[in-house]
Amino acid sequence: MxxxxxxxxxxxxxxxxxxxxxxxxxxxxxxxxxxxxxxxxxxxxxxxxxxxxxxxxxxxxxxxxxxxxxxxxxxxxxxxxxxxxxxxxxxxxxxxxxxxxxxxxxxxxxxxxxxxxxxxxxxxxxxxxxxxxxxxxxxxxxxxxxxxxxxxxxxxxxxxxxxxxxxxxxxxxxxxxxxxxxxxxxxxxxxxxAVRAQAPGGEPTPVFLYDSGTDKPFTAGSQVPPNDIIRFAGGRNIFAGLDARWSEVTWEAVVRGRPEVIIILDYGDRPAAEKIRFLKEFPATSKLPAVVNDRFYVLDYNEGISGPRNIDGLEGFAKYVRDRKA
Incomplete structure (x- = not known):
């Protein structure tokens, strides 16, 4: 068929x-x-x-x-x-x-x-x-x-x-x-x-979603759409074990996760460029593999909250993951 x-x-x-x-x-x-x-x-x-x-x-x-x-x-x-x-x-x-x-x-x-x-x-x-x-x-x-x-x-x-x-x-x-x-x-x-059928094989790419926060980062746990976006695209949310929706974690936990890709959730009032600049300048994150290799993916706010645009967010991120592994 x-x-x-x-x-x-x-x-x-x-x-x-x-x-x-x-x-x-x-x-x-x-x-x-x-x-x-x-x-x-x-x-x-x-x-x-x-x-x-x-x-x-x-x-x-x-x-x-x-x-x-x-x-x-x-x-x-x-x-x-x-x-x-x-x-x-x-x-x-x-x-x-x-x-x-x-x-x-x-x-x-x-x-x-x-x-x-x-x-x-x-x-x-x-x-x-x-x-x-x-x-x-x-x-x-x-x-x-x-x-x-x-x-x-x-x-x-x-x-x-x-x-x-x-x-x-x-x-x-x-x-x-x-x-x-x-x-x-x-x-x-x-x-x-269709996306899942094209996901790269091998070990899933470790991914950190950065929502906001400087003293402590705010991120996506297992109960929100980005967790499915990451896993369906062939990645692994480093906080998939967090039984929560959006939650505060520690920078130490982010560093332990050694993300190879960082998803930046782009707000209307909190531009992605500012968040990327912070991660590059902040000592705790400046040496992370994703930061050193400039592997940032910007996810629109409405692709990250529950709604039809989750599917668009998945397709866009999946293409990024495939292209990175090609």
Whole structure:
């Protein structure tokens, strides 16, 4: 059987993303369905005024063709400009609500009937906006499965890319676009398998992801998308044994890991060039193999958080790893 090329799969995925989804029930009829929110069964009625937090949340709905169900988005400064997004045209059709952190007042003022965010990356006990609080206000909420593994009372553990697929399938059920979600996930899985089939053999390349931090570095543990990006591309996250999402570690642990490649997570407000300069000048890291050999790979912020652009991030990093080993 002929295997589709990555380019063909990408073209098919983008074609799907550009089409508006027809929501079940003729496109306008509300429906009720029970879907898991982390490990909890929750009854959802088809949302009409969704508020989404960060690029990953917005991208999931845009990729499913649900733009007309999105009222607006909250985009803190870490996110790169939405004009750089593959869905820039969709962002232009909905309201920009805030460049601050997600909060209850904003959601209430927007008359939202669904809020999409992650646990502790949007929803927060400290800021008084949690699914339980929103339930009490009769506002529906959806949490990224990737963020559920330590959600109090209803944890759910799924590897990061599987969590992306789970979210798309669950959102597909909530909005009645199950077929579209299924096709989208199938396309993403095929692109991932195409990358894995081309991964270099031999010992996996040790990789360190540098998020931020000078006194102590902030990095990716096993529960966030970069861990899957690294391993599917033929690398080994030196902190894959860290049972966490984004976490603080020590420079001593980084040095012990002797990374041959460093992924720089590029924020809108923390440019990659500044982080690379710091690693080259900082005595603890200046002699690392990756630094000495100038092996830095810049990963866009929205390729590193849970969302459809994880697949783009994987394809880009995998090509870098293959080219380095060629």
């Amino acid at each position: 002929k295997t589709p090329t990555v380019a063909a799969l990408l073209a098919a995925t983008l074609l799907l993303a550009g089409c508006g989804a027809q929501v079940a029930g003729g496109g306008d009829a509300a429906r009720t369905v029970t879907v898991k929110r982390c490990g909890e069964d929750v009854e959802y009625t088809t949302p009409r005024r969704a508020v989404v937090y960060e690029g990953g949340s917005a991208d999931k709905l845009f990729a499913l063709g649900l733009t007309r169900h999105v009222h607006g988005y909250v985009m803190p400064p870490a996110n790169p400009p939405v004009t750089e997004s593959p869905w820039a045209g969709e962002y232009a059709k909905v309201k920009f609500l805030s460049d601050d952190l997600l909060n209850r007042e904003l959601v209430v003022d927007a008359k939202a009937d669904l809020v999409v965010a992650g646990w502790r990356s949007g929803f927060s006990d400290q800021r008084g906006i949690t699914p339980a609080i929103l339930d009490g206000l009769r506002i529906q909420s959806f949490m990224h499965t990737e963020s559920c593994f330590n959600y109090p009372g209803h944890p759910e553990r799924v590897t990061p890319f599987e969590a992306l697929y789970t979210d798309l399938e669950r959102l597909g059920r909530i909005f009645g676009v199950e077929d579209r979600a299924r096709d989208l996930v199938a396309g993403y899985r095929a692109r991932v398998e």
